[in-house]
Amino acid sequence: MIRSLAMIAVSVFALASCETMSAEVSDAPMINDEPDVLRAWVDARAGTGDPVHWVSDGGIYAYPSGEKLFGMIGFDSSTVIWPDDPNEKVIHLTRKTFAYTDPETGDVITGYNGQKVEPIAYPYQMIEYRYENGRIYGDVTQGVGDRVQKIISEDGIAARQIGDTWAFTAAVFLDFPLPNGAQYEAWENYDFFINPEGSVEEPHQMSWQRYGALPAWAGGEQAIYHLLSHRVETQDEFPSELLSWAQENKPEWLTPPMSLDEIKAIQAGDSATGFGG
Numbered sequence: 001m002i003r004s005l006a007m008i009a010v011s012v013f014a015l016a017s018c019e020t021m022s023a024e025v026s027d028a029p030m031i032n033d034e035p036d037v038l039r040a041w042v043d044a045r046a047g048t049g050d051p052v053h054w055v056s057d058g059g060i061y062a063y064p065s066g067e068k069l070f071g072m073i074g075f076d077s078s079t080v081i082w083p084d085d086p087n088e089k090v091i092h093l094t095r096k097t098f099a100y101t102d103p104e105t106g107d108v109i110t111g112y113n114g115q116k117v118e119p120i121a122y123p124y125q126m127i128e129y130r131y132e133n134g135r136i137y138g139d140v141t142q143g144v145g146d147r148v149q150k151i152i153s154e155d156g157i158a159a160r161q162i163g164d165t166w167a168f169t170a171a172v173f174l175d176f177p178l179p180n181g182a183q184y185e186a187w188e189n190y191d192f193f194i195n196p197e198g199s200v201e202e203p204h205q206m207s208w209q210r211y212g213a214l215p216a217w218a219g220g221e222q223a224i225y226h227l228l229s230h231r232v233e234t235q236d237e238f239p240s241e242l243l244s245w246a247q248e249n250k251p252e253w254l255t256p257p258m259s260l261d262e263i264k265a266i267q268a269g270d271s272a273t274g275f276g277g
Helices: 037-046 240-249 260-267
Strands: 052-062 068-081 090-101 120-132 135-142 149-151 158-162 165-177 183-194 204-213 222-232
Touching: 037 068, 037 090, 037 120, 037 135, 037 183, 052 204, 068 222, 068 240, 090 240, 120 260, 135 158
Parallel strands: none
Antiparallel strands: 052 068, 052 222, 068 090, 090 120, 120 135, 135 149, 158 165, 165 183, 183 204, 204 222
């Protein structure tokens, strides 16, 4: 939704989120005998203290032929700030980065048809959550310098229970003007599945789909994107290839922003943050 949220970004694509009955489904706080969905979602998405990471792997396919054009790997690193005042919004701080890979070898590509290929990289996203009328809304702030923008959530996120698993769906319909005068149009969908702790090896799971244009370096044609993601608690749980790439190319992304002061420094382009320029 650019209007509704933001987790993963593949253009990036607008980010992501959804509510969930966290891995501790039976222990979720209760309000009027109903699960505290906001608390459950935030605990699952951003953790309860130490940073958590969502690692992703998937592909990009030509439409309508279905030919695999590229692979994609990436991750986000997240933490959360709970307010002292329960009437204030919960703040989710995250960084995310994604790289395009060769469809056959899986190697990260840095060039294509003579053009440079850069990873998708958000130095930060700050998501302010609120719970209204049975839905979670997340207002997203991102950008640096004069490009800082706040995207107000309008559509919210739907929650459904499938047995003892919670499914949270964020459908994103993107339609907005670009600085060059073109119109950006795409559809994205995030499905988070949160399973009871101990029921499966990876209780926090996410599937993301996108229909939209390829980057200009790849030709700009319409394509289908698909990523599968799951949460890990430490860098040691990263797939080895992804961790090696991140340590060499995007080491700052292995930890989330840890304070609002750090966000302000990045927004100002403070070179001490490592994200100046």
